[in-house]
Amino acid sequence: MSGPKAMGETSEIVRQRIEKLEKLKQEGKKIYQCDFSPQERLVEIREKYGGLESGAATGFMARVAGRVMAFREHGKAIFAEITDGSDTLQLYVNFKKVGAEQFAEFQDIDVGDWLGVEGEVFKTRRGELSIDVQMFILLSKALRPLPEKYHGLRDKETRYRQRYVDLIVNPEVREVFLVRNRVIRAIREFLEARGFLEVETPMLHAIPGGATARPFRTHHNALDIDLYLRIAPELYLKRLIVGGFDKIYELNRNFRNEGMSTRHNPEFTMLELYQAFANYQDLMDLTQELLGYVVEQVKGERRIVYRGQEIDFSGDWERISMIEAIQKYAHIQIHLDLNGEVLRKIASEHKVVPEEGASKGETINQIFEQTVASQLIAPTFILDYPKDISPLARTHAQDERLTERFELFIGGEEIANAFSELIDPIEQRRRFEEQLEARGEAEDRLIDEDFLRALEYGMPPTGGEGIGIDRLIMVLTDSPSIRDVIMFPHLRPEGN
């Protein structure tokens, strides 16, 4: 009755497996040891011998390891499937070949166990590439059963909480994260080839800046001060431009203490890049080339399908101002000369309810987001954002109510945000102050004086851009939720 429990679980299956484990220990078997080195990955065997004729043997002795995924017992012969992450392969265990003792031991192997195996590669009469097992060794015992082989693991909560199980039984999940790896690798390749230098800046900020989101607060014990997890690296990266680096990027995590949804995770991955002497027009060119390259590397062509719609990344993408986009896509005739009250009325006529005390720019932006954004399936640059919602962007050369800023939309999702940086330290200070005033005292926000001091040393004209990597990967993997492209998405802790 008594005995060790696996994490307090008492299910029949777990009890049986613990008993098997105890039995093996009593027999003096080594378990959970590390004295077996596979010589081939399973995919290598398939590449070499996949073309073998049915019923043929190779004379090649393979030495492989993998997790048992299925059994088909057949009297004095047992078929099993193992997987090692590269491929799956069938094992054939024959009573005569391995002998009575090993055969009996194999009958105690469970789905989920890790095995080391030696045997000849051959193909069965039915054409299944297999290993004719001569020797096997139990490398690790699974105490918990895997989900059912046919329906697999569907429950989203379990899939996100126990991603390790999701990865074992749902191969398409593994594929999503392989794509994620290739996307990030391709971005680095592209930027490094163009002379961008990857840098790392603080995650712990005394003053959170570079975006308007609410931060996570933490505490430094030795200094006895509160610090914030960064909401953006922007202000530090600009300091580095002041310091003389002309092309830099950072590809890492940001943290924002906001609501969660299918497109928001509290920690998410962002690419931020800065290029001296570039403006936002240059960045649009760069973005087209960068994402075109990434899509090509990952998909082999520049077209993808997202939510049933084809998206083409080749050629030049539409560049249209926010005002014109509202006119074109929502058929709402607005312009910048309208006063706030008229704008508000127009907004409510289109079921857009601006926040209490929303500025003109915020109202226009809300009209855009609620009537236009979701229509922008093909990659589209939306340009020239109102100044009051763009505190870090340079004033537009042709219209000082606007900024030289764009956002990139793909598949109806906002993917990138970029601007010609505001480098005038006096105007930057004024914009910060105006923003503080407009936001009121509810926000415990301070002006980053050291950032302004850096600008006062002189920052060259610079273009800067942020690209939301998780959302980009959602588009490239046709994933409906950001949780599907983050290994361990944030969930409430499990209760008891």
Add this chain to the structure above:
RNA sequence: GGGCCGGUAGCUCAGGUGGUAGAGCACCGGACUUUUAAUCCGGGUGUCGAAGGUUCGAGUCCUUCCCGGCUCACCA
């Protein structure tokens, strides 16, 4: 935080109007020496998310709470 939906065996799911908890797969025992979701015979392994309440009796009805999904709001 609001609205809607959901949580039953290891997994995937059934369980009209309240009346002794079910199926398939997995698992356990038996048969079977080239199977492919192997097959055949036998076996149900459960804190019905949690706690209260109504009732002779609750998986089912009521209340509160926990967890998740979708969605709206905040944000990217």
